[in-house]
């Protein structure tokens with residue numbers, strides 16, 4: 465049987481370095497065994513999934529030099545490879561579970577679920593909700609059914625006892641059924657949850673090895689049980705260690721940029737970023753730091769993955785990137801890379817309309833646009849003094865803006881401007897004062913061309929990373945403050961909606 469692996473990203477937000485890291489190991493494992501590597505789009509969360517985010521995943525992974533044998537954009541025998549196009553398949557298998565008595569319709573409302581959980585807690589029962597907790601008396605169930613009340617499909621899970629799952633790297637992992645809830649498989653809108661869709665697809669796409677992040681370990685018992693209910697062979701599981709911030713916490717954009725496109729824009733070479741991701745938890749037999757994908761493929765052995773949490777450290781990545789620039793590119797190749805990266809006619813044509821009105825000599829072009837070709841800006845807290853607003857207020861508005869920008873479905877000039885203007889109005893700040901700290905955060909100065917155009921050119925990852933950097937520079941937002949700010953932000957949003 466041929467080895468088949470897959471990566472199953474959800475098309476929400478910026479493509480994450482963690483996705484590329486998992487993709488790389490799946491691809492190497494499949495190639496090393498002469499098998500296939502599949503890309504499947506898990507877009508069952510219709511509210512958050514976008515076509516642009518899906519395209520961004522393809523582009524970012526390809527930019528890194530990864531490619532797949534089957535997927536929504538390349539086809540294959542096991543399609544469709546987009547979960548949103550597989551609704552009938554999930555409905556069929558959900559019905560099978562229901563018919564076989566492995567799953568049940570649950571009519572409980574959110575308030576009832578809270579109450580049931582509180583009841584367990586009050587009883588000192590530290591366990592998840594099970595079928596017997598959730599099922600209604602016959603008459604009540606029939607009443608809700610007749611009323612057409614919303615329901616979800618949940619799976620039966622054992623009440624207690626140990627469950628063992630096998631992991632290729634970790635051996636036997638023992639978990640407790642008491643902590644596993646009667647997982648929802650179909651939501652009230654009829655869409656499958658991750659768990660049902662993932663198991664059905666892995667089976668239907670003949671996946672033999674599931675290499676995924678360790679955050680999915682707790683889902684493994686449910687998946688194992690679903691395979692058993694269906695009577696299907698279970699793929700081999702392998703939970704890779706999660707990427708971490710230098711302080712060992714789970715890699716988060718608050719501490720490090722996590723978007724692949726950030727690194728692309730900030731001038732990292734794809735070979736270097738891929739090399740660095742390969743070094744996350746894995747090493748060459750001779751421990752050398754710098755190697756390319758072909759070299760990795762030649763000697764790849766999954767058993768060389770070490771389970772300690774690999775640290776994603778931008779300084780170390782920059783050092784490795786420097787090695788690539790100095791050792792692997794001759795001057796001509798470096799010139800070509802620079803042109804390809806940013807110094808091309810297409811880019812000039814995008815930037816020039818904004819700077820031309822402000823230029824007296826050609827020589828002014830580079831200083832006036834240098835901020836567009838930088839990753840992080842070298843700013844100091846003093847740069848934000850005398851901008852009209854108190855520091856605290858600046859932090860607040862930058863944080864609010866960041867939240868708004870994070871929820872923008874598309875990065876378009878009008879949307880950016882509307883989001884900023886509406887926020888300034890809601891916060892009762894004059895637009896000029898509101899924009900001043902944003903100008904400095906994004907362009908390094910208040911005397912540049914429109915900050916909306918600058919954000920548009922820089923793209924979402926770099927723009928948001930710069931705003932995050934400035935929030936930190938101005939003292940950051942503690943957990944406690946974040947709670948307060950969040951509350952105020954929600955009030956503003958609610959006021960804006962009414």
Ligand code: GLU
Pocket residue numbers: 471472473474506658662675676677680
């Ligand atoms: N859609 C899941 C994710 O976004 C896939 C997890 C898995 O590989 O099973 O990470």
